[in-house]
Amino acid sequence: MYKAVIFDLDNTLLNYDLCESDSMRLTGRKHGLERWERFTWELFWEAFAPINWVYWSERIERKLTIHQVLEYSFRDTLQRLEWDAVHSVPLARTYWEHFCELCHFEDGAQELLTELHGSRKLAVISNGIGEAQRKRTASGNIAHLFDAFIISDEVGFLKPDRSIFEIALGELGLDRTEVLYIGDSLEIDGVGAGNAGIDFCFYNRGRLPVQGPFAPQYAIERLSELPAVIASRG
Template sequence: MYKAILFDLDNTLLDYDFSEQDSMKRTIEHHRQELADFQWDLFRSTFGPINWTYWIERVQRNLTIGEVLHYSFRDTLEQLGHDHAISPRLAQTYWTLFCSTCHLMEGADELLGKLHGSYRMGIISNGIGEAQRGRLKKGMLDHYFDHLFISDEVGFYKPHREIFDTAVRTLGVDHSEVLFVGDSLQDDYHGAAGAGIDFCYYNPLAKPLGQSHRPAYMIHSLSELIHMDTHNQWIKRTAP
């Protein structure tokens, strides 16, 4: 029987993709007069890969989130032939908006309300503390969680087991008494498996599992987790 349930945050409980796009569109609109002949689709397709490269290199290069965003906007505007002097202002506007934007995955609020009080609950996220805490507060979800384990605050990143061990130790339970729910096979599944924690794969797009992936559970909607809890269906299985 589980005593604690840990969740990934982005694209598990919070809709990161929609929140990012919403914040970005409002950023561009806010600075519209400074961006002549701006084309949204071209900007998005150019910004995405540049931003991802800076994001994955941020730890190795010791970059702050402000630098990641500034450099991403700068390189994108330069590549598209725009004046990149505006990039620091774009970065600041975007970050302010994103940290206060919360769009939930379908069923997230109902799920947390059902589980709250029955389990110790926490978040394990590779995000930035300011954003993750701000978005949870904006969505009025922060009170559901006993602890937040955010990589830039804890000093460890999924899939390294240290962040999972820190969470288990802080919650005061055994590894066998914890269920971790997430949407990433790379960060979430391998991290939980490496730490000896049961993993529930949230897979709304029904992506096929690789032969090496054997999560204890797989769900396609968060409401399935409510059903499993309500009917005490915590029997280890790998869903088809």
């Protein structure tokens, strides 16, 4: 029997993509980006997205704070599009403020948490930034539902390192055989759970083919399907 369910956060319980796009549009509105010469959102995102991904991916190796990741991403984007990079710092600050306030849920996430709360322990393991993850779940009024809330930048380990899962098990006071982990990434969430010897449920939100070396124990396409997976263990 599963005595606890541990969730990934972004694109599992929370819709990261929508939070990101809404935060950026609110930032653009405040700073008047849409009035800039030649500005279109398509042009901006085409430049920003790959730049931001590189800085985010290299943040640990380069010892970058999230504020530096954002400032450098905006700076390089503005330079590439031949706009004044002096705006990068205020844009980054405004974006982060909005992002930390927004909590857009994946379909069925609130209902799922309400259904599971009280019947077993709930927890989060996220590779995100503690400030944002804690503020967003508080904004969505779900922070109080979790018995453990493990964020990579607060504990010093990133999924798929088994250590971050072991920290969660310690806080929950449970054995690895008593918990189920659910996340949207086979390579990060699935491999991490496997490294820790924890059963894994793949939230296949993109409805991708599930096969090969990363094939999970369970796979669902809607969060509403998770209770049936849990019940299968008795």
